[in-house]
Amino acid sequence: MGFFDNEPRKGAINMRILLILIYLVVTLISCQRNEVNQKLIATDLSDEKAEYQQQIVSHLSGESSLSNNTIINSRWSEEERNLAAKYLRELLQQLNIEPQKQNYFSPNLNPAIDLLIGPYRGTNVYGVLPATKQSDEYIILGSHYDTGKRNAPGAIDNATGIALIYSVVKEAAEMKSRDKNIVIVFFDQEEEELIGSKAFLNLIKDKGWNVHSVHCFDMVGWDEDKDKAIEIFSPTESLRSIYKETALVHDIPINEIVIDPIGYDRSSTDFDAFVPSGYNVIGAGELFYHRDSTPYKDTPDDTFMTVDFNYLLSTSDLIADIIKKLVTR
Amino acid sequence: MKTLTNQLIKVIIQNRVFTFCLGTTLLFFLCKGILYALIGSFVPLLFIITILSLFLFSFIKTSGTFARAVTMWSFLLILWSATRILLSFINQFVKHVPEGHIDGQLGLTSNLVSFTILICSLYMLNNRKSIKTCI
Numbered sequence: 001m002g003f004f005d006n007e008p009r010k011g012a013i014n015m016r017i018l019l020i021l022i023y024l025v026v027t028l029i030s031c032q033r034n035e036v037n038q039k040l041i042a043t044d045l046s047d048e049k050a051e052y053q054q055q056i057v058s059h060l061s062g063e064s065s066l067s068n069n070t071i072i073n074s075r076w077s078e079e080e081r082n083l084a085a086k087y088l089r090e091l092l093q094q095l096n097i098e099p100q101k102q103n104y105f106s107p108n109l110n111p112a113i114d115l116l117i118g119p120y121r122g123t124n125v126y127g128v129l130p131a132t133k134q135s136d137e138y139i140i141l142g143s144h145y146d147t148g149k150r151n152a153p154g155a156i157d158n159a160t161g162i163a164l165i166y167s168v169v170k171e172a173a174e175m176k177s178r179d180k181n182i183v184i185v186f187f188d189q190e191e192e193e194l195i196g197s198k199a200f201l202n203l204i205k206d207k208g209w210n211v212h213s214v215h216c217f218d219m220v221g222w223d224e225d226k227d228k229a230i231e232i233f234s235p236t237e238s239l240r241s242i243y244k245e246t247a248l249v250h251d252i253p254i255n256e257i258v259i260d261p262i263g264y265d266r267s268s269t270d271f272d273a274f275v276p277s278g279y280n281v282i283g284a285g286e287l288f289y290h291r292d293s294t295p296y297k298d299t300p301d302d303t304f305m306t307v308d309f310n311y312l313l314s315t316s317d318l319i320a321d322i323i324k325k326l327v328t329r
Numbered sequence: 330m331k332t333l334t335n336q337l338i339k340v341i342i343q344n345r346v347f348t349f350c351l352g353t354t355l356l357f358f359l360c361k362g363i364l365y366a367l368i369g370s371f372v373p374l375l376f377i378i379t380i381l382s383l384f385l386f387s388f389i390k391t392s393g394t395f396a397r398a399v400t401m402w403s404f405l406l407i408l409w410s411a412t413r414i415l416l417s418f419i420n421q422f423v424k425h426v427p428e429g430h431i432d433g434q435l436g437l438t439s440n441l442v443s444f445t446i447l448i449c450s451l452y453m454l455n456n457r458k459s460i461k462t463c464i
Contacts, residue, residue, distance in 0.1 A: 027441050078433040107370035114370050116412065117434045118361075150425055150432070192430050 042067030061155035063304035097127035104199035122188035144190030148298035156221035197273035223311035233257035234282035350449035399457040406450035
């Protein structure tokens with residue numbers, strides 16, 4: 001009699017144990033991180049500047065697949081940004097620069113939200129091209145790699161900025177003499193209140209780098225009127241001057257915005273994070289404030305096909321000359 | 330102090346599941362508070378310190394006070410987990426949130442955490458009167 005009484009109870013206990021086990025298994029699976037272990041860039045990029053810039057923008061905007069058929073469709077979610085960060089580390093390796101990661105956590109903008117969800121977390125990818133002579137000065141070249149909206153491929157915003165920095169550093173690496181160190185940094189979470197660049201500011205302070213100047217590049221792929229013009233914004237007169245002088249030689253029109261650092265509190269591009277700290281900083285890119293800029297920003301139409309690669313090339317040549325001048329001064 | 334410790338151990342032994350639920354929820358928010366304090370935000374740590382003080386005070390007072398503290402904590406937790414589950418549901422089926430950072434926190438792991446806290450808080454709410462704490 002007792003045996004029959006216990007059967008349904010036993011079944012209920014077994015069912016409860018089974019449910020707990022399923023719950024634990026699902027929890028463990030959900031906690032696993034999907035890390036791509038294979039190399040993403042299997043063969044070296046082209047040596048031709050125009051070609052490798054196209055390859056980089058193509059890889060980062062999902063136009064072409066990577067070596068293991070992985071496609072970076074967007075760089076918005078944490079998973080997509082992790083994949084892009086891995087690609088960028090390999091990109092630095094292509095330049096024989098040891099890639100470094102700055103993993104950071106940052107609180108939410110409203111402390112009340114901290115109670116509800118976790119902090120911002122992301123990864124800045126950076127590397128140092130050392131000076132050929134003993135130097136404690138650093139020139140920082142930065143671009144963000146995240147995209148602003150879900151499913152936005154971010155070809156112009158900001159795969160072009162990354163391609164530009166890659167080409168500038170590639171040329172600087174070939175110089176026989178460099179008097180200053182060059183730091184290359186790809187910022188995460190620019191689109192979310194400059195969290196990545198603000199975290200990098202802390203890293204600069206921790207490292208104690210003597211920063212000569214910071215150069216930020218954002219959106220360098222749109223030139224509807226084909227005048228090759230770029231926009232620069234800076235509080236530093238000397239940096240604006242060198243950009244203008246060099247642009248004159250390249251026959252590139254410059255649209256200049258003079259920034260007043262006093263009380264400066266904008267948060268629209270990585271450049272803005274460096275102004276309040278008093279760094280010599282300059283931002284450059286297509287004419288965002290002068291109305292010759294991609295209409296596809298933060299949309300699924302910000303694709304490889306909309307990038308003006310001749311414009312990217314002419315701007316890259318200009319920036320490469322400027323950095324070469326600065327690094328040997 | 331010794332009496333209090335002995336009483337605490339006795340209550341823990343007598344109410345293992347309840348202790349597990351309460352401990353899990355408090356530990357979760359304590360970890361959260363410490364993590365945020367390390368990166369410069371002190372609101373979560375202040376919050377959990379207040380809650381812990383409240384529990385300590387109510388434990389040494391009367392069983393009724395402790396039951397009221399548990400009720401309040403359970404309601405807060407239900408509100409917390411229900412908000413997260415609702416946000417996750419809206420993000421998944423109604424309208425996507427524009428921030429990647431928030432979207433990343435409304436996935437499977439986040440829902441499992443929310444459900445675990447919800448189950449714990451419902452259990453505590455159900456069994457709050459069975460705890461006899463007074464010394």
